[in-house]
Structures are given as structure tokens and as C-alpha cells.
Amino acid sequence: LLPGRPYSDTKVDLTAAPGLGPLKPTIVKTSPKEGQKPGTSGLRKKTKVFTQENYLENFVQSTFNAIVAAGTDITTGTLLIGGDGRYFNPEAIQTITKMAVANGVSRVWIGENGLLSTPAVSAIIREQGPTWKKAFGAFILTASHNPGGPEEDFGIKYNCENGGPAQEFLTDAMFENTKTITQYSICKSFPTIDLSKVGATRVEKAGLEVNVEVVSTASTxxxxxxxxxxxxxxxxxxxxxxxxxxxxxxxxxxxxxxxxxxxxxxxxxxxxxxxxxxxxxxxxxxxxxxxxxxxxxxxxxxxxxxxxxxxxxxxxxxxxxxxxxxxxxxxxxxxxxxxxxxxxxxxxxxxxxxxxxxxxxxxxxxxxxxxxxxxxxxxxxxxxxxxxxxxxxxxxxxxxxxxxxxxxxxxxxxxxxxxxxxxxxxxxxxxxxxxxxxxxxxxxxxxxxxxxxxxxxxxxxxxxxxxxxxxxGRNYYVRYDFEGVDKAAATAMMAKMGEMREANTNKAVGAYTIATADIFEYNDPVDGSVSKNQGVRFLMADGSRVIFRLSGTAGSGATVRMYIEKYEADKEKLHLNVLDAVGDLIAVGLSLCDIKGFCGTDVPTVIT
Ligand code: G6P
Ligand code: ZN
Incomplete structure (x- = not known):
């Protein structure tokens, strides 16, 4: 195997090295972009934001810097790239490939036509095979179920060696890097890859070798x-x-x-x-x-x-x-x-x-x-x-x-x-x-x-x-979404319910009695981390539940979610229409949160 490329120019100044041709990195000066904080589902923004000069490049370089600092050896192993096919996917894939090479990645796999589903990315990263060098991570170009197109959303997410999304310490590091970034590396004359054909492109120069392989979208x-x-x-x-x-x-x-x-x-x-x-x-x-x-x-x-x-x-x-x-x-x-x-x-x-x-x-x-x-x-x-x-x-x-x-x-x-x-x-x-x-x-x-x-x-x-x-028995269940409500109003509404939790405990509401009102908190039994403020719960004495959360994936403004659940063991009452079965509990939920008072509406935009 030929040696991998060093990630930074501190060891060898590749930009000055002669004869590198398409493997010669160019250092491009840049400055930080606002708001590049990735959530657990990655960085999602309007496509128009992503297509601004250096926006994608800044985030990708910040990701490489973060994973290398965390100890990932990107010069061996493989980087996987693919997406859900939304607008700007092909351009982003070529840019990431050229930046990966400039950062020292020597093997890249790309889904055919740029397409890889999120589960397939996870499966390919995790695949252990004699012929495939294990992937160290992947860029997934998706904004999941958000609409796509030049006027809609684009997204990018990094998954790690275990096949799962980057952990918070890594996404935090990426975000920190985006705030101080001054330059990124890109091999500008690296060949543009034909994504429509499964097959390998191999580029060799000055003792360095880079392989880019277009892999089947579905087979793994x-x-x-x-x-x-x-x-x-x-x-x-x-x-x-x-x-x-x-x-x-x-x-x-x-x-x-x-x-x-x-x-x-x-x-x-x-x-x-x-x-x-x-x-x-x-x-x-x-x-x-x-x-x-x-x-x-x-x-x-x-x-x-x-x-x-x-x-x-x-x-x-x-x-x-x-x-x-x-x-x-x-x-x-x-x-x-x-x-x-x-x-x-x-x-x-x-x-x-x-x-x-x-x-x-x-x-x-x-x-x-x-x-x-x-x-x-x-x-x-x-x-x-x-x-x-x-x-x-x-x-x-x-x-x-x-x-x-x-x-x-x-x-x-x-x-x-x-x-x-x-x-x-x-x-x-x-x-x-x-x-x-x-x-x-x-x-x-x-x-x-x-x-x-x-x-x-x-x-x-x-x-x-x-x-x-x-x-x-049957857990009758319905979710009401109130999309696009005012964020400050929704936050105030959640805070009020949180403050009222003691006053609400043991209180009768309609035909129900609130046995516990609390704010959900999770103690991770595996890594010991604590996640606070994960939603307000009203647990009724009969086992029914009314829960409120603010969505973590809302596009603009805030989305309030109200989850209604009523347990029914009575064999005679297992086949009711859901909204009839939980109608009284919905009314209780709407009065407990007073969304009408806070957000000016109690009509959901989506019911699931
Ligand atoms: C994404 C995440 C899910 C999450 C869902 C809803 O799909 O991958 O894990 O359940 O968003 O999140 P939200 O905060 O909008 O209710
Ligand atoms: Zn999805």
C-alpha cells in the first residue's frame, strides 16, 4: 500500500510539492459562517444557504478537523459519501470528494448516482468484508423528510465508524471549528467522478494513490x-x-x-x-x-x-x-x-x-x-x-x-x-x-x-x-402537531406547564386525575449522561398520558407536539374510532397547555 496523505500541511507541505498534478491541494482562505451547529440529524438549512460560497466547504473542513483531532485516522480506511438524491446532492458529492483527497483521504466510496439511503450508509460502514476496507465514516447528504429543491432544504450529516450519527462531543467540536475556520483544502483539479457508473477511478501521482469507487446503491x-x-x-x-x-x-x-x-x-x-x-x-x-x-x-x-x-x-x-x-x-x-x-x-x-x-x-x-x-x-x-x-x-x-x-x-x-x-x-x-x-x-x-x-x-x-x-389491550394513541407557532410563545407555554407540575399533581381534570406531572429526564445507563428537559408529562391515574414537547426538527418558528395516549383493556372497547376514544383526553390536553392562550390557536396542522 502506498502511504496515505498527511492531513495537515504541518508535516509535509504538499501544496508546494512538485508533480502532484490532480492530487495537489489548494488552500482556500475562508471566514466563519453563522449558525453551522449540527443537530443529531446533521446540519439542515435552506438549499440557498448551502450553495453560498464556501458554506458547504467550511462545514466539511470543520468536520475533517474535528474527526482527526478526535483520533480518526482518515488516511487509511475509506470515506463513504451518498445522499437522498435531493437537489445539490451531485455538486456537494464532487466537492466533498475533492476536499477529502486534499485532506489525506485515499479511498472514497460513493453511492451510484450519488444515492444511498441513511440505513444503507449505516450498513455499508458496518460491513466487514475481505475485499472491502472498512469505512471510518460517511457524509450523508439529506434533510430526511424535509422538502427538497432550490427553494427548499438541504442537509449534511456525518456518521462514524459504528455506523451511527456522530456523538454530541464530535458535533460540538465541528461547531467550534466552524466558528474559527480560516482556510480549507481542496484538490481543485481532481477528476470529477462519473456518478452514473459503478466502478473505480484511480489517481496516482508522486508515490501517492487515491481510489474513488462508485458502489451499488442497494446491494450491501x-x-x-x-x-x-x-x-x-x-x-x-x-x-x-x-x-x-x-x-x-x-x-x-x-x-x-x-x-x-x-x-x-x-x-x-x-x-x-x-x-x-x-x-x-x-x-x-x-x-x-x-x-x-x-x-x-x-x-x-x-x-x-x-x-x-x-x-x-x-x-x-x-x-x-x-x-x-x-x-x-x-x-x-x-x-x-x-x-x-x-x-x-x-x-x-x-x-x-x-x-x-x-x-x-x-x-x-x-x-x-x-x-x-x-x-x-x-x-x-x-x-x-x-x-x-x-x-x-x-x-x-x-x-x-x-x-x-x-x-x-x-x-x-x-x-x-x-x-x-x-x-x-x-x-x-x-x-x-x-x-x-x-x-x-x-x-x-x-x-x-x-x-x-x-x-x-x-x-x-x-x-x-x-x-x-x-x-x-389497546393503547389508543394520537399526536397533534401545531407547526409554525411563535417560538417564544411556545417556550413560555412549556415553561408554565413545567412550573405548574407540583400544583397539577393529584389534580382532577375532566374525567381524569393527574397522578404525576413532571419534566422527563433521562439518565443514560450506558454512558452515564443526563438529558434534561425532554418534555412535560401528565401521567393520569388510569395509565393514560398527555405529553408535550417542542420539536427538535422544526423548520421555522416552533412546532408544539401534543401526544395523547389512553389505555383500554375492556374487550368491548377495542375497536372504537381513535378520535372518539381519546376525544375527552384531547380536550384535557388542550386545557392543560392553554395553547390557544399562548400561541393563538388550538387547531393542529397535522394529526398522526
Ligand atoms: C428525526 C429523528 C428521530 C426523531 C424525529 C422527530 O427523525 O431521527 O429520532 O424522533 O426526528 O423529532 P422531533 O423533535 O421533530 O419530534
Ligand atoms: Zn428520514
Missing amino acids: HVALLESIFDFPAIQKLLDRPDFTMIYDSMHGVNGPYAREVFCKRFGLSEDTMMNSVPKDDFNGGHADPNLTYAKELIAVCGLDKKGLKIGMTDKQVPDFGAAADGDGDRNMILGKQFFVTPSDSLAIIAANSNKIPFFSAQGGLKSVARSMPTSGAVDLVAKDLNLSLFETPTGWKFFGNLMDSKDLFGGKDYTPLICGEESFGTGSNHIREKDGIWAVLAWLNILAAANSKPNKPLTSVEDIVKAHWKKY
């Missing part, structure tokens, strides 16, 4: 999924003449994965693939799989935006429907005119995990985890099956720590672990991101197992969910 992730699920059983289900499905990729990056699995492996027709061609503006849509934004799928599956049936005959409606978000990590699951809440989906996948080879082969599921606002449906499964249960703040990173407890922190092994959030994210420790297509295959695997006996009428998604409620 699909191979991993094939090792997790019972594909032959799923094939039998899909081959049944009385089973039809549809999968909406919402013009995001999921299309190539869905087509690889369902058309290529399972032989389904292209008709089952909805919006499966990635578009750089997601066709003008909002690629977020929920009852509000996945309008087209909802209609095909015979539902309205409240999840209620619209007049269609059974035959017109597929037996199974699913959708993915822009970067392929979220999922929505539907049956025939039937919506499965993400909280129920998590509980049902956990309850049936013994049907999934990945879990049964490891001696069975060991733990489950959910974010605090996610319903307690999975708690009942954990109790029944004697699993460890974790309640974390909102954000996938908290699950990552649990998964890495043994290997990275020398603690207990909580794996195999299934985790999920009410925000349409589900997954397991097979990677370190949530995984949309994983959840879809998990459901198909469970359906396949329920239909393993030949010549029986189809056991449907609805049958499986109803049998689950019959056994465990």
Missing part, C-alpha cells in the same frame, strides 16, 4: 436484509393470488431499494412500486410517510387523512401498503383500509420477533426501547416476554448507545434489541439508524408466518393487530 443493504428475514417464506406470501401490496417511496431514495427487493428478488411487478424514481425535489412533495403527507398511498389504500375508511370495495384495495421518507429511514405500515400506528407496529414486531431469523438465531430478543412519547404498547410486550425495557428521549441516538453498550462502552449486552419511535421510525441493532425497509420486511415476515398453513384464508394486517389488542 439488501444482502444484509436477506440475512435477517425469512425471504423464502415472504416469497410464498407474495406469490399468493389473494395477497397484493403497494410500496410508496415518495420519490425519495428508497425507490432503488424497494425495486431491488420486491421487483428483482421477489419478482413483483413494477405496479407495486409507487413513486419509486428518486427526484431531486421529491416531485414537489413532502416525503414524510404519515397520514397527512402520504396522500396518494392513503387514498389507494382506501383511507382518509384521519385513517378512516373511505368507500371502496375490498378488491380495489391492496392487502398491504407501506411508505418511506426521503432518506429511507422512516416507515408507515398499512393493511387493507387499516392504519397501524408506529407505536403499535413496534409492539407487534417485538411480540412476533421469534418469527424473524435474525432474532431467533440469537436465542431470541433481549431488549426493547422506545422514545418517551411513544405509546406504552411495547411495555406490555416487554413485561409479558420478560424483556429489558428502555424509555429514552426522542432521537435515535439514545438507542445507539444501548446497542453499543457492550462493544464500545464495555457494559452489558442489551442486544438483540428492537426499538422505535412514534415518529414512524423502527429498527434494530442490525445497524445504527432506523430502517424503513427493515420494518416493511419485518411486517411481511410476520404476515408470512401467520399464513404459513396452505389453503387457509389470508390472515390480514388487521387480524394481526386486533389479535394483539385482544391479548394486551
Whole structure:
């Protein structure tokens, strides 16, 4: 192997070295840009902000400086780059590649056509193979489910060697660097890579060698999924003449994965693939799989935006429907005119995990985890099956720590672990991101197992969910979002509820009694960190919950989320319309927060 490139010019002044040609770095003077603080989902801004001179470059250089300072050897190993296909992806990929080379990276992998889903990035980083040098990290170019295009959003996120998003100490260091940056390095004459063809570009000069390889978008992730699920059983289900499905990729990056699995492996027709061609503006849509934004799928599956049936005959409606978000990590699951809440989906996948080879082969599921606002449906499964249960703040990173407890922190092994959030994210420790297509295959695997006996009428998604409620009771659940409200007003509203928590405890409200009112705080059992102020909770004496949070991913202004959950064990009351079942609790929630008084509205913009 030829030596890697030193990261800074303190050791060897490569800029002055003769004969480097396309490997000669140029040092470009720059100055700090405001507001480059990455959240856990990376740095997200309007595309117009990202396309300003040096904006992307400053952030990328700050990231390289931070990871090198943290001890990452970027001169060996591989840097992975890919994104969800949104506008400005191709340009950003070429810039990052040229900067990576200038910073001393000697191997780069890029997804074909620049496309890699967030879960696929995690899978590729984690892949250990004889022919592939392990990746030390990845840049993912995505703003997840936010709209894309020149007038919409762009984003960049760095994932580390474990396949998960950079930890806070690293994102903090990146941010600090963005505040003091004075220069960045770029190999201006490094060849522009043809992203449309899988294959390698090798550049050799003056004893240095750089390899850039365009890799298949889907193959590594699909191979991993094939090792997790019972594909032959799923094939039998899909081959049944009385089973039809549809999968909406919402013009995001999921299309190539869905087509690889369902058309290529399972032989389904292209008709089952909805919006499966990635578009750089997601066709003008909002690629977020929920009852509000996945309008087209909802209609095909015979539902309205409240999840209620619209007049269609059974035959017109597929037996199974699913959708993915822009970067392929979220999922929505539907049956025939039937919506499965993400909280129920998590509980049902956990309850049936013994049907999934990945879990049964490891001696069975060991733990489950959910974010605090996610319903307690999975708690009942954990109790029944004697699993460890974790309640974390909102954000996938908290699950990552649990998964890495043994290997990275020398603690207990909580794996195999299934985790999920009410925000349409589900997954397991097979990677370190949530995984949309994983959840879809998990459901198909469970359906396949329920239909393993030949010549029986189809056991449907609805049958499986109803049998689950019959056994465990039902956690009626609804989320109200109030988007674009005034940030100061929303913050004041949250503070007021926090201050009132003692006064509210043991108080009767409507038909309910508040047993505990508190502000959720999380003590991470793995790294000992404490996350304070993670939402206000009203825990009712009968087990119902009303929870308030400010979204951490809001575009402009603030988004208030109100989560309503009511547990029902009575077998006679398991099949009510959700909004009827929780109507009185919604009224209680609205009065407890007084959002009308603080923010001037009590009409939600989105209901899920
Ligand atoms: C992203 C994160 C999730 C989180 C979700 C909602 O998708 O990856 O972990 O649950 O945002 O966050 P929010 O703060 O907007 O409710
Ligand atoms: Zn996403």
C-alpha cells in the first residue's frame, strides 16, 4: 500500500510539492459562517444557504478537523459519501470528494448516482468484508423528510465508524471549528467522478494513490436484509393470488431499494412500486410517510387523512401498503383500509420477533426501547416476554448507545434489541439508524408466518393487530402537531406547564386525575449522561398520558407536539374510532397547555 496523505500541511507541505498534478491541494482562505451547529440529524438549512460560497466547504473542513483531532485516522480506511438524491446532492458529492483527497483521504466510496439511503450508509460502514476496507465514516447528504429543491432544504450529516450519527462531543467540536475556520483544502483539479457508473477511478501521482469507487446503491443493504428475514417464506406470501401490496417511496431514495427487493428478488411487478424514481425535489412533495403527507398511498389504500375508511370495495384495495421518507429511514405500515400506528407496529414486531431469523438465531430478543412519547404498547410486550425495557428521549441516538453498550462502552449486552419511535421510525441493532425497509420486511415476515398453513384464508394486517389488542389491550394513541407557532410563545407555554407540575399533581381534570406531572429526564445507563428537559408529562391515574414537547426538527418558528395516549383493556372497547376514544383526553390536553392562550390557536396542522 502506498502511504496515505498527511492531513495537515504541518508535516509535509504538499501544496508546494512538485508533480502532484490532480492530487495537489489548494488552500482556500475562508471566514466563519453563522449558525453551522449540527443537530443529531446533521446540519439542515435552506438549499440557498448551502450553495453560498464556501458554506458547504467550511462545514466539511470543520468536520475533517474535528474527526482527526478526535483520533480518526482518515488516511487509511475509506470515506463513504451518498445522499437522498435531493437537489445539490451531485455538486456537494464532487466537492466533498475533492476536499477529502486534499485532506489525506485515499479511498472514497460513493453511492451510484450519488444515492444511498441513511440505513444503507449505516450498513455499508458496518460491513466487514475481505475485499472491502472498512469505512471510518460517511457524509450523508439529506434533510430526511424535509422538502427538497432550490427553494427548499438541504442537509449534511456525518456518521462514524459504528455506523451511527456522530456523538454530541464530535458535533460540538465541528461547531467550534466552524466558528474559527480560516482556510480549507481542496484538490481543485481532481477528476470529477462519473456518478452514473459503478466502478473505480484511480489517481496516482508522486508515490501517492487515491481510489474513488462508485458502489451499488442497494446491494450491501439488501444482502444484509436477506440475512435477517425469512425471504423464502415472504416469497410464498407474495406469490399468493389473494395477497397484493403497494410500496410508496415518495420519490425519495428508497425507490432503488424497494425495486431491488420486491421487483428483482421477489419478482413483483413494477405496479407495486409507487413513486419509486428518486427526484431531486421529491416531485414537489413532502416525503414524510404519515397520514397527512402520504396522500396518494392513503387514498389507494382506501383511507382518509384521519385513517378512516373511505368507500371502496375490498378488491380495489391492496392487502398491504407501506411508505418511506426521503432518506429511507422512516416507515408507515398499512393493511387493507387499516392504519397501524408506529407505536403499535413496534409492539407487534417485538411480540412476533421469534418469527424473524435474525432474532431467533440469537436465542431470541433481549431488549426493547422506545422514545418517551411513544405509546406504552411495547411495555406490555416487554413485561409479558420478560424483556429489558428502555424509555429514552426522542432521537435515535439514545438507542445507539444501548446497542453499543457492550462493544464500545464495555457494559452489558442489551442486544438483540428492537426499538422505535412514534415518529414512524423502527429498527434494530442490525445497524445504527432506523430502517424503513427493515420494518416493511419485518411486517411481511410476520404476515408470512401467520399464513404459513396452505389453503387457509389470508390472515390480514388487521387480524394481526386486533389479535394483539385482544391479548394486551389497546393503547389508543394520537399526536397533534401545531407547526409554525411563535417560538417564544411556545417556550413560555412549556415553561408554565413545567412550573405548574407540583400544583397539577393529584389534580382532577375532566374525567381524569393527574397522578404525576413532571419534566422527563433521562439518565443514560450506558454512558452515564443526563438529558434534561425532554418534555412535560401528565401521567393520569388510569395509565393514560398527555405529553408535550417542542420539536427538535422544526423548520421555522416552533412546532408544539401534543401526544395523547389512553389505555383500554375492556374487550368491548377495542375497536372504537381513535378520535372518539381519546376525544375527552384531547380536550384535557388542550386545557392543560392553554395553547390557544399562548400561541393563538388550538387547531393542529397535522394529526398522526
Ligand atoms: C428525526 C429523528 C428521530 C426523531 C424525529 C422527530 O427523525 O431521527 O429520532 O424522533 O426526528 O423529532 P422531533 O423533535 O421533530 O419530534
Ligand atoms: Zn428520514
